[in-house]
Amino acid sequence: MKVVKFGGSSLADGAQFEKVINIITRDADRRVVVPSAPGKRFSGDIKVTDLFITFAEKTISGADLSEIKQTILKRYTDILDYFKIEDATFVNMLKNELDQLNRIHYPSFDYLFAAFTGHGEYFNAQLLARILNHLGHPAKFVRPDTIGIVVNGTPRAAAIVPACYDTMQQVTLDDQVITVVPGFCAFDADGLMVTFSRGGSDITGAILARGLQADLYENFTDVSAIYTVNPNLVPNPQKIKTMTFREMRELSYAGFSVFHDEAILPVIETNVKINVKNTNDPSAPGTMIVPTSAVDEKTVSPVTGIATDARFAAIYIHRYLLNKEVGFTLKILEILAKHGVSYEHMPSGIDDMTIIFDKSLVSEEQIQAVCSEIEETVHPNELDLIPEFAIMMVVGEGMHVYHNAPAKILTALSDANINVGMINMGASEISLMLGIDTHKIDEATKIIYQQFFN
Template structure:
């Protein structure tokens, strides 16, 4: 049995829906389908999720909702029109659901936004079920909680409760109907709709693949494979045929947007393989993501992929004899925790420390508070904010058997007069993290790519 997830671009309009249905029905093993909300149909278009965010904003502001509701309804009904479905109860359900969303009293704004945005997938799963049945393919819509998914965490960053997997194992997937489960959204212990982090349909698919003990998790998107590097930086890069779970985790975290980094976690324990494929070219083999044991590290290239991201910033702290003061780092970490700032990396020396954090997750006020309190608490000789900090992650299971790989990378960057402000290599020896000037990051990426793939 296969669990199959389709991204927003795969379900953007009626023509894309038709491709998806052809893919689902071409393989009888594709029994569980996880749809995202409709994405962009063309450049400059708006994703349905973003329309729902605008709907939520207007609801909070007490603004007129008629136009935004009209836009949302038209996105779904246009797909019904494509299949010439004129009498579907879904239209009434859609209108009533949007009206109800605007009337409900939510405990917090986070719950409100979770309910509004989660309905993009929730409604699209109902729509896909409607179209499948109309075309003669028996299908049933199943809520995530009905299949056994239970979550903890916060309203907009839900976390799967591991104790729900045994219950999911007992769920019997219909042999006669296609089971359609909405991605991204879930329900908490009080029955309120919550969501995983943005892009969380990947997570739903992975949870189902593990919980239902699928043979394969197919993740359909708009590219024929995962590339070794961002195609906007290096034209026509090499496609990755096979990669390990931990390679995908490292690369997703550092900027690979094809697959959600959290979606690897549910399948690791049970070793369910993932196949990333293209909705517009379904016969292409795509990229297989597999356990490390299934990767032959002796025959692969040293590098599997290169990911970069400039979403980081850093706080630099200098204080003489920092390394001899017991509890210094603890004090800094307590300040970060107090103000809700999580750090990504903390390279240090005998007299200095650099705290690298994701600036997209914090406000300027939080940063200012953290810097001020660090200065008052640990009295550094110097403290400064580095507002732009780019990271390059070079990843490959083959690095372990090719110990000269870091030397090749650093030598090439040195010859190009590109400085490296931070170097970090984990004990696993499958990833090398480099801090690069944001203005040089693309050039650095091209240089490293050419060393291994040109």
């Protein structure tokens, strides 16, 4: 049995829906389908999820909602029209639920946003099941909680309860019916709709692949494979045929947008392989993501991929002999915790420490408060806020076999007069993390690509 997830671009309009349905029905093993909300149909278009965000914002501000609700509903009815389906009952059901969204009392704005944005997938799953049945392919819409997905955590960053996997293994699915489960959204213990974090449909697909003990998790997107580097930087980069779970995790963390890094976690323990494929070119083999045990060390390349991300900032602390002061790092961690700031990395030396954090997760006020308290508490000789900090991940299972790979990378950057502000090689020895000036990061990426893939 296969669990199949389709991204927003794969379901943007009726023509894309038709491609998806052809893919699903072409393989009898594709029994569980996870759709995202409709994405952009053309350049300049608006994703349905973004329309729901606008709907939520207008609800909070008390603005008129008639136009935005009509715009959202039309995205779904246009797809029905493409298949020449006239179903007033189904359309009224969508309309009534849309009308109810802004009338419900939510415990907080986070719950409100979760409910609104989660309905993009919730509606689309119902729509896909309706169209499949219309075309003669028996299908059933199933809520995440009905199939055994139990979550806790916060409304917009739900976390799977591990115990639910045992429950899901007891679920019996009808082999003659296509089960359609909405991605991204889930329900908490009080029955309120919540959502996973960004890329949440990937997470839903991975949870179902593990819980239902799938043979394969197929993730359909709009590219024919995962590339070794961002194709916007390097024209026609090499495609990755096979990569490991941990390679994907490392690369996703630093900017590989094809696959959400958290979505790897549910399948790692059960070793369910993932096949990333293209909805617009389904015959292409795509990229297989497999356990480390499935690759041969003798045949792996030193570098599988290069990823970069400039979403970071850093706080640099200089104080003489800070390494001799017992509890110095603890004081810093307590300050970060007090102000709700999670750090990504904290490289340090005998007199220096750098705290690297994700700018997208914190406010300017939080950072200023952290800097002020560090000044008051540890009295550094120097404290600087570095507002722009880019991280590059050079990743490959073969890196610990080809011991000269890190030297080759650093020499190439040195020859190009590109300074490396931070170097960190993970204990797994399959990744090299580099901190590089944001203005030099693209140039650095191209140089390293040439070293290994030219």
